[in-house]
Amino acid sequence: MLFKPFEFGELSTANRIAMAPMTRSRTNQPGDVPNQMMATYYGQRADAGLIVTEGAPISQVARGYSMTQGIYTREHIEGWKQVTEAIHQRGGKAFIQLWHVGRRSHSSITGLQPVSASALKDPDQVFGPLPEGGFGMIETETPRALSVEEIQATIGDFVQAAHNAMEAGFDGVEIHAAHGYLIDQFMRIASNQRDDQYGGSQENRMRLMLEVVEALVDAIGADKVAIRVSPHVIEGFKDSDPEIVELTLKAIAKMSRFNLAYLHFSENISRHEEVPESFRQQVREVYANPIMVAGKLTKQSANALLDKGYADFAAFGTPFVTNPDLVERMKNDWPLTEFDPDARLTLYGGDERGFTDYACYQG
Numbered sequence: 001m002l003f004k005p006f007e008f009g010e011l012s013t014a015n016r017i018a019m020a021p022m023t024r025s026r027t028n029q030p031g032d033v034p035n036q037m038m039a040t041y042y043g044q045r046a047d048a049g050l051i052v053t054e055g056a057p058i059s060q061v062a063r064g065y066s067m068t069q070g071i072y073t074r075e076h077i078e079g080w081k082q083v084t085e086a087i088h089q090r091g092g093k094a095f096i097q098l099w100h101v102g103r104r105s106h107s108s109i110t111g112l113q114p115v116s117a118s119a120l121k122d123p124d125q126v127f128g129p130l131p132e133g134g135f136g137m138i139e140t141e142t143p144r145a146l147s148v149e150e151i152q153a154t155i156g157d158f159v160q161a162a163h164n165a166m167e168a169g170f171d172g173v174e175i176h177a178a179h180g181y182l183i184d185q186f187m188r189i190a191s192n193q194r195d196d197q198y199g200g201s202q203e204n205r206m207r208l209m210l211e212v213v214e215a216l217v218d219a220i221g222a223d224k225v226a227i228r229v230s231p232h233v234i235e236g237f238k239d240s241d242p243e244i245v246e247l248t249l250k251a252i253a254k255m256s257r258f259n260l261a262y263l264h265f266s267e268n269i270s271r272h273e274e275v276p277e278s279f280r281q282q283v284r285e286v287y288a289n290p291i292m293v294a295g296k297l298t299k300q301s302a303n304a305l306l307d308k309g310y311a312d313f314a315a316f317g318t319p320f321v322t323n324p325d326l327v328e329r330m331k332n333d334w335p336l337t338e339f340d341p342d343a344r345l346t347l348y349g350g351d352e353r354g355f356t357d358y359a360c361y362q363g
């Protein structure tokens, strides 16, 4: 199944293997601009049916990590063009992940106080400037609550970012509604204690996500819009949320009518709960359109998900870091290069080392 072409609406891909979005923080400074080194990296991996490029902040206040490439200035658009051209030259397809971190930030990164559903924070750290110089992990700052007018403006930022992505040559956009970032903060009780139409009931807590989806569908068309959620992940929160699974199921049932390019489940990063098979069945009862799954998948487990009809795409993260030719290796059952924990420091920031210098299989 993994190697069969995929078609849905305007989106067609050579296979069902996706490269999962991975922040690698290798921008040109100042301005956090995508560069030729990134184009080389993504071009090397364009055998993937679909590449989802790393989270791209949609505005200055949406930024939570230093050196991540934005999609809100003219320079960003021009920089991303090199990346989409490199992917398209090799016959690949590219969606950009649109990112607003909400409270997972600090004013030393953006010059602005972080924003969220409510003025609440959990213990949490992000990559930013250290007081003693250089970069490292710093504690996040307490956010301020967005006003209703500011929420509308934030939706406008998502729309502008989607238009920018189209101009940069992307085939679509993936809304980042996972991993404890802004949209997830609106969905969970611990971070959303609003008493207006964006807080309280489950319907109100899913409102921002649905409004962003609808605005982007109107702006660029449903087959260019996807969304990533992670109801079983506890990233950015102290505890799991008692209602997030139920809320997610209700929200995706409502999203069915949009006919999005795909719905992406991130299942297995940092702190998470195992996804029960019953959840996959419940998802399929309310959602018949394309689904992507990511999280510690192997060729075998990915094929099993596809064969059972629980997913249409399998996304791989870390295996794509170390295996630029992952698709060929899987197709031929060639061994994979495993990630060396000593190379951890090359994941975020730095130069070509640990980025574009992983070799294809030599036999």
Ligand SMILES: Cc1cc2nc3c(=O)[nH]c(=O)nc-3n(C[C@H](O)[C@H](O)[C@H](O)COP(=O)(O)O)c2cc1C
Pocket (backbone or CB within 6 Å): 020, 021, 022, 023, 024, 054, 055, 097, 176, 178, 179, 228, 266, 267, 268, 269, 294, 295, 296, 297, 315, 316, 317, 318, 319, 347, 348
């Ligand atoms: C270095 C690194 C950076 C990541 N950055 C992002 C990101 O920007 N957005 C996102 O949604 N997930 C991000 N993830 C999570 C991956 O998309 C993926 O879900 C995760 O690595 C699990 O898949 P894997 O086990 O195949 O690596 C990142 C993962 C890694 C290893």
